[in-house]
Amino acid sequence: MAAENPVERLQEEATCPVCLEYFTGPVSLECGHNFCRACISQCWEGSATAASCPQCRETVQQGNLRPNRQLANVVEITKQLSLQAVKGAGGDGVCERHQEALKLFCEEDQTPICVVCDRSRAHRTHTVVPIEEAAQEYKERIQAHLKTLREEREKLLGLKVTGERNCREYLKQTQTERQKIVSEFQQLQQFLEEQERLLLAQLEKLDEEIVRIQNENVSKLSEQISRLSELISELQGKCQKPASQFLQDVRTTLSRCEKGKFQQPEEISPQLEERVSGFCQKTIVLMEILGKFKDTLPSELERKRGELFGAHRQVNVTLDPDTAHPILILSEDRKSVRWGDTQQQLPNNPERFDTVPYVLGCEGFTSGRHCWEVEAGAGRCWVVGVARESVGRKGRISPSPEGGIWAVERWEGQFQALTSPVTPLPLSWVPSKIRVCLDCDRGQVTFINAGDEAPIFTFPPGSVPGERIRPWFWVWRGSRLCLCP
Secondary structure (H helix, E strand, O other): OOOOOHHHHHHHHOEOOOOOOEOOOEEEOOOOOEEEHHHHHHHOOOOOOEEEOOOOOOEEEHHHOEEOHHHHHHHHHHHHHHHHHHHHOOOOOEOOOOOOEOOEEEOOOOEEEOHHHHHOOOOOOOOEEEHHHHHHHHHHHHHHHHHHHHHHHHHHHHHHHHHHHHHHHHHHHHHHHHHHHHHHHHHHHHHHHHHHHHHHHHHHHHHHHHHHHHHHHHHHHHHHHHHHHHHHHHHHHHHOOOHHHHOOOHHHHHHHHHHOOOOOOOOOOHHHHHHHHHHHHHHHHHHHHHHHHHHHHHHHHHHHHHHHHOOOEEOOOOEOOOOOOOOEEEOOOOOEEEEOOOOOOOOOOOOOOOOOOEEEEOOOEOOOEEEEEEEOOOOOEEEEEEEEOOOOOOOOOOOOHHHOEEEEEEEOOEEEEOOOOOEEOOHHHOOOEEEEEEEOOOOEEEEEEOOOOOEEEEEOOOOOOOOOEEEEEEEOOOOEEEEOO
């Protein structure tokens, strides 16, 4: 049926009946019909001098093709009118090739097209729908995706808020404990300093009394020594005299000798000796108390530490070869894993990781407290943690709690906990041997430096779901992980 719109009628007149597109280099035949020069040449390819018109089948001479310059001008005017009509109607766009409004949508090529494109060979066999209908359908699909993405964003925002709140709470708790420790040790230090001053003051008094008694004794002894020395000199001189002189007043001389006998100095009083002995005994007791304090403090702290983290049963973990990525090399006893030079030809069973070099432990846990130790040595690229049984095995996997993985990662100059987002940890905390403590009942996993027992990171209670949990490992070039017996 002929188009009622004059512009559409003009468009039809400016369209080649062969290619169904605007004329390009139009020529007229003897019968009066017009075609693109390239289209009629293609139709007559292989024919002699005489040929038939593709439209009316009248026989015409090939040499009588006349360029139709007026029709070419009409084509250009039609294109401009179509463009103005589309712009005036506020259309969705114009076909660059035909200058027609983009009113249709090709499902196969996923692109808007015009009515002329729809009638062309390029889209003749394709599924074409009105552009508004296609836009509505794709809007609905996009809206469905937007809903899912918004839900994911809200979930991640919730996790972020929860993580920040937990972090603030943990920092608040550690600050409180820090203040308690500082206060208790300050009080202990003050008490010890007071005891030290008291004991030293008592010692000072004992020293003064002992020195006083000693000085008095030395003074008395020096006086007696001086008198005896004088008497000895006098007696020696008297013995050198003649007998008549020597015997004169001899009785007085003997009496002086008897009076000049040595007198014992004053001894330390029993009371002072008792005080010194008692003080020494007190010192011995004090030293024993301080010695026990120094000996028992670390073990008592360790006991309290055990109460804090709970009693974890040490388990013997082995690696599961059915889950190992083909690039990973497992030892014969399945206690160590390293990066291989080439990828092995292994069956692509459903349990095997096929994209990232992950491997799971054979053992799985659903209840109780368990721990195992992993030796990383000097490796610079590794990850140690746990994963849920249902963790994805094919394609890319998010190494985070959202992906079913709770772990700590060493990557060159970085050390971090794989939270969402990651939690940076001091590089000085990197252990050569790491202990993984899994508490299934509380839904919590803790990482500890097995060398000095220092905590590294703890995923809070309830973060690990109540399903079967397995040890999980990741290793890169030049690194090796060994499970301790």
